[in-house]
Amino acid sequence: MAYLSEQGYYENESNWGSYQYVSLEDIVNNFMLMNTGNHSLINNEERYKIIFHAKRAIQELSYDAFKNLKVLELDLTDTLRFILPSDFVNWVRINIYKNGFLFPLTENIQVQSSVSFEQTDETTSGILFDQSGNAVRKDSDIDTDRLAGTKKSIYLNPGNQFHGAEGWCIDGDWYFSYRYGKRYGLNTETANKNPTFEINRSAGVINFGSEASGETVIVEYISDGMEGGSESSMSVNKLFEKYVYAYITYEMLNAKLGVQEYIVARARKEKQALFRNAKIRLSNIDPGKLLMTMRGRDKWLK
Amino acid sequence: MINSVRQTVLSVLNKNNYGYITPADFNLYAKQAQLEVFDQYMYDYNYQVNKENARQSGTDYANIGRSLAEGIDTFSVTKPLKKTVNSVTANLNNFYLPSVASTGEDYYMINKVLVYSSVASGTNNVLNTKQLIDTSQPSWTAPVSVGDLVVNSTTENFAYVTAVNGPQTLTLTDDIFTNGDPFQNYRVLSGVKVSDRITHDKITTLNASLYTQPSTIFPAHSEANDFLTIFPSTITAYGQVVAQYIRYPKEPRWTYTTLANAEPVFDSTQADFQDFEVPADDEYTLVQKILGYAGMSIREIEVVKFGQGKEQAETLSEK
Numbered sequence: 001m002a003y004l005s006e007q008g009y010y011e012n013e014s015n016w017g018s019y020q021y022v023s024l025e026d027i028v029n030n031f032m033l034m035n036t037g038n039h040s041l042i043n044n045e046e047r048y049k050i051i052f053h054a055k056r057a058i059q060e061l062s063y064d065a066f067k068n069l070k071v072l073e074l075d076l077t078d079t080l081r082f083i084l085p086s087d088f089v090n091w092v093r094i095n096i097y098k099n100g101f102l103f104p105l106t107e108n109i110q111v112q113s114s115v116s117f118e119q120t121d122e123t124t125s126g127i128l129f130d131q132s133g134n135a136v137r138k139d140s141d142i143d144t145d146r147l148a149g150t151k152k153s154i155y156l157n158p159g160n161q162f163h164g165a166e167g168w169c170i171d172g173d174w175y176f177s178y179r180y181g182k183r184y185g186l187n188t189e190t191a192n193k194n195p196t197f198e199i200n201r202s203a204g205v206i207n208f209g210s211e212a213s214g215e216t217v218i219v220e221y222i223s224d225g226m227e228g229g230s231e232s233s234m235s236v237n238k239l240f241e242k243y244v245y246a247y248i249t250y251e252m253l254n255a256k257l258g259v260q261e262y263i264v265a266r267a268r269k270e271k272q273a274l275f276r277n278a279k280i281r282l283s284n285i286d287p288g289k290l291l292m293t294m295r296g297r298d299k300w301l302k
Numbered sequence: 303m304i305n306s307v308r309q310t311v312l313s314v315l316n317k318n319n320y321g322y323i324t325p326a327d328f329n330l331y332a333k334q335a336q337l338e339v340f341d342q343y344m345y346d347y348n349y350q351v352n353k354e355n356a357r358q359s360g361t362d363y364a365n366i367g368r369s370l371a372e373g374i375d376t377f378s379v380t381k382p383l384k385k386t387v388n389s390v391t392a393n394l395n396n397f398y399l400p401s402v403a404s405t406g407e408d409y410y411m412i413n414k415v416l417v418y419s420s421v422a423s424g425t426n427n428v429l430n431t432k433q434l435i436d437t438s439q440p441s442w443t444a445p446v447s448v449g450d451l452v453v454n455s456t457t458e459n460f461a462y463v464t465a466v467n468g469p470q471t472l473t474l475t476d477d478i479f480t481n482g483d484p485f486q487n488y489r490v491l492s493g494v495k496v497s498d499r500i501t502h503d504k505i506t507t508l509n510a511s512l513y514t515q516p517s518t519i520f521p522a523h524s525e526a527n528d529f530l531t532i533f534p535s536t537i538t539a540y541g542q543v544v545a546q547y548i549r550y551p552k553e554p555r556w557t558y559t560t561l562a563n564a565e566p567v568f569d570s571t572q573a574d575f576q577d578f579e580v581p582a583d584d585e586y587t588l589v590q591k592i593l594g595y596a597g598m599s600i601r602e603i604e605v606v607k608f609g610q611g612k613e614q615a616e617t618l619s620e621k
Contacts, residue, residue: 028520046498047520048498048508048520051514052513
């Protein structure tokens with residue numbers, strides 16, 4: 001593919017910033033051209049294997065090295081549920097956007113949601129089944145309480161007299177039982193006055209505490225770079241290009257019969273070295289930035 | 303070259319009064335000999351590649367592999383594949399493999415299959431030599447550039463763009479619209495991609511995998527019987543699938559018209575005349591192989607041995 005002219009670049013919004021990336025198509029073509037054939041380590045291999053490993057390399061980079069987060073904003077309804085984005089792989093930060101500010105939320109490691117079965121004394125197991133042998137489901141108490149706001153949680157608001165107290169959040173207002181004595185053992189893991197959340201990966205949703213009802217939630221997450229399966233959109237930063245070639249080479253040699261171990265080891269070392277190198281490149285460390293950071297060494301600690 | 307080969311063969315045979323072979327027999331032996339020489343190119347090329355990988359081959363004039371590749375490349379053909387009969391009616395993604403009936407010649411090996419994207423189509427409505435003119439085309443819907451493929455969908459002829467004269471006219475390498483009715487449909491194709499040949503035990507899983515499912519960027523194909531099936535299945539138009547293949551050499555035919563002293567006199571102006579297609583440096587090999595066949599025919603084992611001995615000596619000297 002030819003390089004874009006400046007006019008072609010500036011007058012087409014979709015081209016803006018494209019120069020920093022190399023497309024999947026170019027990666028595969030370049031690899032086929034330069035690394036496969038009669039006089040190469042890799043020969044007599046079908047292209048689909050190279051495509052597979054190229055995509056896997058992009059995925060690995062997306063998980064470990066890229067900084068291009070994706071962000072999705074949705075309003076929470078009464079279900080207190082945020083359906084995970086279609087290309088969601090892992091979350092980075094979940095916020096509530098309120099009054100022009102972003103409030104980062106804390107993950108509640110306690111269970112917030114559960115499946116529940118109808119129970120009766122008439123069967124051996126005590127569980128009620130339908131004609132197909134499936135357990136009859138009902139809303140769990142924990143879900144009902146959470147949605148109704150009747151589930152107790154800890155109110156965290158330093159400076160407030162109820163800070164650290166157990167209470168109920170109903171329609172955004174907090175209610176507490178009578179307090180006596182002092183409270184100890186603050187769970188610092190959840191020491192945040194904002195609503196909490198729990199990710200249910202199998203159900204594909206984020207469940208929020210009742211105090212988040214009606215709030216605007218912004219989820220920062222990472223994807224796998226597969227762009228919804230659109231191969232024309234798949235690309236990788238040029239700083240990682242050499243790494244992707246090395247990754248494909250290693251994976252191909254590693255899976256091929258009869259390749260000497262020292263060749264596989266050499267390919268693995270090159271891949272790993274290039275990965276570290278690429279991460280350093282992408283971190284944009286330069287003397288100017290280091291100098292600015294080091295100026296803080298003279299700052300007095302109070 | 304064919305007359306020279308025949309004269310040499312006859313000379314060897316007649317010298318010792320072994321016998322005589324007729325033009326018809328010679329043509330039969332010549333066909334077999336040429337096929338053997340042609341087939342051996344592939345094995346020799348592979349041998350040379352292995353020598354190169356073992357660092358036992360030189361460059362420049364010592365690059366035997368390149369010389370062999372050049373010889374093989376003289377049989378290279380690149381042509382659009384025609385849609386199968388069922389494929390035309392049901393708009394399927396099946397295309398005939400090269401054959402005498404579809405592309406004009408049988409193939410020895412398909413080297414690569416290319417897939418083009420359609421960038422424009424319409425009807426040629428003005429006749430002009432080596433040009434496509436569509437006055438109803440206000441502008442090409444996608445950029446058309448030199449080197450793009452143009453097919454006549456009606457006659458299934460094809461040519462390449464040598465100049466873009468404007469939004470309505472393209473200059474082509476060949477005349478593909480002057481045959482009778484000027485109102486013939488055309489298709490302009492660009493953006494070539496290489497298709498991956500997939501075996502039958504893999505094609506189903508390949509299509510089922512999210513990672514490897516064929517796309518317009520990375521198409522794939524499998525071959526069965528006399529046709530290939532290209533994926534993704536949206537690739538259905540004639541001209542979209544082009545094959546570069548190595549064809550078999552044409553059947554050599556030593557032709558004559560008159561007899562002089564009961565001997566046929568060579569005449570290369572005959573309509574069915576066909577010279578050998580293998581390079582001239584294989585004339586020696588052709589003579590040896592034909593002598594082998596001729597010796598068997600006239601039951602002279604010495605001729606056979608002579609041919610075989612020469613051939614072996616040549617093979618050894620080339621290693």
